[in-house]
Amino acid sequence: MKIPTFLKISMFAVTTLLFAACQKKEMTTGNDALLSTKSGLVTINSVQPVKSEALLAMQCYNNAFYNQYGTYGPNFKAYYYSDVNHTGRMDFWKQAEAIETIIDAYTANNDTDLKNKMIYLYNGMRDNWGLLWTSNIYNDDVIWGALMCIRAFQITNDGGMKDMAKNNFDMVWARAWDTSLGGGLWWTTAKTTKNACVNAPAAICALYLYQATGDVGYRDKAKQIVDWMVSKLYVSTGEVKGAMNAAGVITEGTRTYTQGTFIGACSLLHPYFTSGGYKTMAVKVMDYTKNSMCNAQGLLPDEYDNEDCQGFKGIFARWACKFVAQHGYQTTYASWLNYNAAEAWNYRNSNGLMWGQWWHRTPDTYVNAFETTCGVAMMNGVWQF
Template sequence: MFDKNKGVFPAGEKSGDALEGNFISRAIDDTEWWAIAWIEAYDLTGDRRYLDMAVTIANYVQGYWDTSTCGGGVWWDRERTYKNAVTNGLYIRLTAALHNRLAGDTVWLQRATAGWNWFIGSGMINSSNLVNDGVTGACGNNGQTVWTYNQGLAIGGALELWRATGDSSLLARARQLGDAAMSSLSPGGVLTESCDPAGTCDDNQKQFKGIFMRYFVDLADSTGDASYRTYAQRQADSIWQNDRDSLNRLGQRWAGGGTRDWRTQASALGALVLATPAG
């Protein structure tokens, strides 16, 4: 499957954008997701092909790190229209993960550190420790929606760089981001996307909460803090008790109901699996 899908595909066949080989497309964030997936595949299998592919993708992404606009950061797309949280959160997680898996590396660590320092300095993390969507043309926080996956990726990037450096300030910042999500993104204790109440989430947004939980549970495991594990279990309990129909379909709103499709199913199943204690 890896060999079959690393080729060239026209727009609409595997993705909305054309895939140009090695899982690369004009959407830099979509390309980064592939690299993250191959790192996870490498961790599971030890097959060096997967890690090498992640390096290939990361080298492509590095071409969109640009200090001439806003002093740094990776562009969201090949057209260089926007610098945002998802692209740069993924960049930090990816570059730090490569450092942690490539013996003797210094280059990816330098890039991860530069990415984190730029992200923190960009102002995208607001005074409430919530991550807004991106920066303006004037290089300030644009005040746009706090999406749960951006909050999760900021946690995940901080944690992977903490593992690379041992810098306790990174773990402390990951905690602040996790605490803010529990207090500000979880009415009634249940994680809620801003588009959940009105039922207006698009196909991407339907999957955001599952991504958040992936990195939030990394925080729980990294700190051993029981309050984080309790929160993760609360999400799973609410999904199972309130968001499951008679056919075991899981909906968009983890507090109950909403759209049901494969995207909401995957997101909610991710939360259920993550809440299961290892072993």
């Protein structure tokens, strides 16, 4: 396929845009300035997009989707629109993942405006959905929200964020963990399948709760969850299957976010149980993702089955990059992850947005807020290491 040639943004242009952004963080940019940059694939040895571009990517995302809509106690509340047409707010779990993306960007850039927006978005979650999410039948939704809260707490030290994470995790554990199938958390209150999408993020959340509270019970729950996943969903080749039904049959295959969250859980668990093989399993999952799920150039797959899938590889990017940083695997994986970050940015649209298909240009006409988290998470993720 012939890939079209687009204008190249110079470092001077990037710098100019960033200086402009100091006055108005939700940037307005001319169409020509942010056109896609390459006339072909970049190489697997790509360097990271510069840090100013990672920050710019987050600012462009906020410019497209961020909506501040009122006061909340002493500060403000906000939410992300679901798409560029501003047809409504993102739904619960996607909103939580978009807030995790701004947390990623803050972690990489230490930008005060991003920290403030993160707080206002968290306030918007409280305002719209309350403090305890018992009415949500999807245990994975609740866990994504709790994980967002505990990561926000790590930045702000706000006890309300820690309490929201703790109370919602505890609620899911009480209603979703049982010994059928040897353990594991049920995906929904209907208890028909036990899924990676609730179990692996719950293990991550539990480990962060242990770090925040000192309650060893959370660490032990994380180990129980991961050990169950190893026995039921993990394959020795490095695949992490998506779900098992009540009869013990695997019903969903491997996805980038099942891979990424399992990597994240193993990465955090390893220091507490160094003889448990968790780091070794995380390496196998990284290798499987790189060698068996990507194309010949190493590009992560499109996951466009439905709108719920389109942000999956942003979740992979988050935890894969943290694993590389935590355990010093830059030599093994940095070039591959940098390549994906560079490709996402190369094919951005005229507003600096990147959809989840990192091999051709992002449309100017329509994108949704979930698919466009992928590139932002990837670009800021590589600045973790």
